[in-house]
Amino acid sequence: MADLYLALLHFPVYDKGHNVVTTSITNMDIHDIARSARTYGVVRYFVVSPVRTLRALSEKILDHWRHGYGSSYNETRKDALSLVALADDLDEAVRMITDEAGQTPRVVVTSARSGARRSSFAEVKRFLDAPGAPLLLVLGTGWGLTEEVLDKADIVLEPIMGTGDYNHLSVRAAAAIMLDRLRHAG
Numbered sequence: 001m002a003d004l005y006l007a008l009l010h011f012p013v014y015d016k017g018h019n020v021v022t023t024s025i026t027n028m029d030i031h032d033i034a035r036s037a038r039t040y041g042v043v044r045y046f047v048v049s050p051v052r053t054l055r056a057l058s059e060k061i062l063d064h065w066r067h068g069y070g071s072s073y074n075e076t077r078k079d080a081l082s083l084v085a086l087a088d089d090l091d092e093a094v095r096m097i098t099d100e101a102g103q104t105p106r107v108v109v110t111s112a113r114s115g116a117r118r119s120s121f122a123e124v125k126r127f128l129d130a131p132g133a134p135l136l137l138v139l140g141t142g143w144g145l146t147e148e149v150l151d152k153a154d155i156v157l158e159p160i161m162g163t164g165d166y167n168h169l170s171v172r173a174a175a176a177i178m179l180d181r182l183r184h185a186g
Helices: 027-039 052-066 069-073 075-081 090-101 121-129 147-152 171-184
Strands: 004-009 045-048 084-087 106-110 135-140 155-157
Touching: 004 027, 004 090, 004 171, 027 045, 027 052, 027 075, 027 171, 045 090, 052 069, 052 075, 052 084, 069 075, 084 090, 090 135, 106 147, 121 135, 121 155, 121 171, 135 171
Parallel strands: 004 045, 004 135, 045 084, 106 135, 106 155
Antiparallel strands: none
16 A cells, blocks of 8 residues: 655645635644544644744644643544644655655645546545555645645545535545545545
C-alpha cells in the first residue's frame, strides 16, 4: 500500500469574494482532523500556513497535548496529535514527505467547485492500494484552494456531493468523509 499524507492549506486560498487570502489556523481543525487522520491511517497531517505567529500558537497547542498536562490527561489525543507537523507552504510539506518517505508524493487536491478534470474516490483508492509513491491529500480552508494550487496537482479529486444543491461542508467534516471514502471506496 502507498502511504497517505494529509495537508490543510491556509494559503493560498480564496475568500467569499474570490480574493486570494490567508486563513487562520483553528484549534478545532488541528484536533479534529488529527483524530480523523489517526483513525484512517494517515502517516502525517500537515497544517500549512505562512504566518509565523499562527504556527507558533499551533506549536504551543501541540506542545500542551504532546508534552504538557494534556499528554497525561488524554493519551488518545496525544496519539492523534503526534501526526501533526507544521509547514510554511505546500512545497515544504512535499519536501518533508519526500525526506520521510524517500519518494516525492503525488499531490491530490480537493475542490467543491465543479470542473472537467476530476478523479473518483475509487480511482484514487487504487493508487493507495498499490505499492508506489505516497499520496498527499490537500484540503483547502476559506472558500477553497486557488486555481494555481489546483493546476499544480497530479490529481484533482471529485467533490463530495450531498443530496441537494447545498455544498459547503466544514473542512473537518469533509476531511473525515474523504478519508473514509479513500479507505473504503469500491
